[in-house]
Amino acid sequence: MRGNIIKYPRDNIDTDVIIPGQYLKVHDYAELATHAMEGLDPDFHSKVKEGDFILSGKNFGCGSSREHAPIALSHCGVKAILALSFARIFYRNSVDGAFLLPIEIDQDAYDGISEGDEIDIDISKNEIKNITKNQTYKMKPFSEIIGKIIAAGGLFKYKPDQD
Amino acid sequence: MNIVEKILARGSGKSSVAPDDVVFADVDKVMMHDVSGPGVIKVFDKLKKQGISVDKLWDPTKVWVAEDHFVPSADKMSAENIVKLSNFTKQYGIEKHFKYGMGQYGICHTISHEEAMVMPGDVYVGGDSHTNTTGALGAFACGLGHTDIAYVLLHGNIWFKVPETYYFKLNGKLPDHVMAKDVILKIIGDIGNDGGAYRTMQFGGSGIDEMSVESRLTLCNMTTEAGAKNGIVEPDQKVVDYLSKRGATNFNLVTGDSDAEYSKIFEYESSEMEPMISKPFSPDNTCVVGEAPSVELDKSYIGSCTGAKYEDLEAAAKILKGRKVKIRTEVLPAAISIYQRAMENGLLKIFLDAGVTVGPPTCGACCGAHMGVLAKDEICISTTNRNFPGRMGHIESQTYLSSPMVAAASAVTGKITDPRDLL
Structure with a gap:
């Protein structure tokens, strides 16, 4: 999976800035997408392209349980978030709803990858390649259940009885 | 286990x-x-x-x-x-x-x-x-x-x-x-x-x-x-x-x-505990009230699942009894059963006499949705649970998190106040 990086080099990007509370009443996915990252980056919509990845620090998606957050980002075209760590509800919403991939990275990848870099993510090898800078990093492997739900295409397509 | x-x-x-x-x-x-x-x-x-x-x-x-x-x-x-x-x-x-x-x-x-x-x-x-x-x-x-x-x-x-x-x-x-x-x-x-x-x-x-x-x-x-x-x-x-x-x-x-x-x-140790606040823009950005920055507050908000249970209203009423609020203050009991008990036990009268607006149960302003959201540059002390940027309204508003006692004491003075100063 290939895409370009939009980098927010900070920790604790919370759901209130990913999709502010006033839009919690909105359930139209396309409309939610128009407000993504409104609380943090007014230029997000001029930057984001189909297939992009967001890179950020620790505890990405902390705050509320609103599934609006991964929905809004994925409907802008964001396919994966690369972060040092994730808040738990954002993480499982992303995976169980099959909206985007939450990829845990290490400090080297966080420091080494810059805004605009072209990245190739290979989850079968747990590898992240920086095409622009010709560097390779390891991603943290998904836990068994997360890997299976991602492979199935979301929680509703995952059949636990067949394990 | x-x-x-x-x-x-x-x-x-x-x-x-x-x-x-x-x-x-x-x-x-x-x-x-x-x-x-x-x-x-x-x-x-x-x-x-x-x-x-x-x-x-x-x-x-x-x-x-x-x-x-x-x-x-x-x-x-x-x-x-x-x-x-x-x-x-x-x-x-x-x-x-x-x-x-x-x-x-x-x-x-x-x-x-x-x-x-x-x-x-x-x-x-x-x-x-x-x-x-x-x-x-x-x-x-x-x-x-x-x-x-x-x-x-x-x-x-x-x-x-x-x-x-x-x-x-x-x-x-x-x-x-x-x-x-x-x-x-x-x-x-x-x-x-x-x-x-x-x-x-x-x-x-x-x-x-x-x-x-x-x-x-x-x-x-x-x-x-x-x-x-x-x-x-x-x-x-x-x-x-x-x-x-x-x-x-x-x-x-x-x-x-x-x-x-x-x-x-x-x-x-309980004996070492002090009244606390979380400063903008993160719940973990805490300090004791005694070390709070000297800011002019615009509003005190006593509401939400965190800070508007009966006991929370009772604590706020203890401070507000016989006093007047100096800044805009809102009390929103978190359920009708609490609202009713607050009425029966005279808490609502204490709030209204103090100049507080008493509203209906709602998550409303806590999540910046409606009913009391903050304007640009407004500063609020609140009994709620989060203070990320824009949480309670405008992205450039500020929220300090506190206990109901601290929020009530601060409502009376217009500054972040230790309840011991008023008790």
Whole structure:
């Protein structure tokens, strides 16, 4: 999976800035997408392209349980978030709803990858390649259940009885 | 096993579980509200298009519904969501739907304990991050998103990774001017916004034994702000009395074994606790009130599942009695039952005499949705739970989190104030 990086080099990007509370009443996915990252980056919509990845620090998606957050980002075209760590509800919403991939990275990848870099993510090898800078990093492997739900295409397509 | 491991083992039909085991646990109660409900309905619509049957819920008697975020309906879209929610509960035969304007209603987490919707030992999930609150009754209470709640509604179970447990031991009774809110702000300041991430935060010790059930609810409520999967207190006689007053007597008290394991133990002395605040823009950005910056406040907000239970209003009233507020102050009891008790016991008169606006139960301004949101550059002291940028309104507004006592004292002076200065 290939895409370009939009980098927010900070920790604790919370759901209130990913999709502010006033839009919690909105359930139209396309409309939610128009407000993504409104609380943090007014230029997000001029930057984001189909297939992009967001890179950020620790505890990405902390705050509320609103599934609006991964929905809004994925409907802008964001396919994966690369972060040092994730808040738990954002993480499982992303995976169980099959909206985007939450990829845990290490400090080297966080420091080494810059805004605009072209990245190739290979989850079968747990590898992240920086095409622009010709560097390779390891991603943290998904836990068994997360890997299976991602492979199935979301929680509703995952059949636990067949394990 | 500790209490959470025992509840999850029972829920998943296993004799024992350990941290990091992945289980599918049967759910005893599930909650959704006027934000997560329409989100779940949207998931149901998607499933229908994929040919997955959504004709029947697994057990409508185990489902309950609250109206809290955008009520009284903030605008046309919010009103439509309430209609959608009502149609859904009617279609699927869900009887426990707490509608505003029809007697008891309120913030979902407040209804969970005021109406005894959740029992000790339950596996309880809700479509809201502060579902953790109800762990104070001795349940495994955990927040989930729309897809997961839809899954629970159709299957009756959901996957969990069994969390490791951090045990927070509080020694001794809290001083009169310190509330449970101060304790949890202190803890979050110490361990950080992700200090409890993916874990259980369990509270115990003589300080917790001394605490009311409502104070324990405040502690568990804000485990969410430390990233915890759930917060929990082992149930005792106080919980039994609290629930029996609300008509619930049929439950089993689950407690941890004597050799229960905790991955880390933190110890706090009540006598060393002080009134605390979280400064903008993060719950873990804490300091004692004595070291608060000298800012001119525009507003004091006493509301939400965190800070508008009966005990919270009582604490605020103690400060506001016979005084006048210097800044705009709003009190929004978190449920109608609390509103009513506040009326019967004279609290509402104290608030109104002080110049406070008393509003209806709603999540409203806490999440920046409606009914009291902040303008650009406005500064608010609030009994709520989060203060990220834009949380309570404009992205350039500021929120300080505090206990109801500190919020009330600050309402009187217009500056962040230690309640001891007024008591």
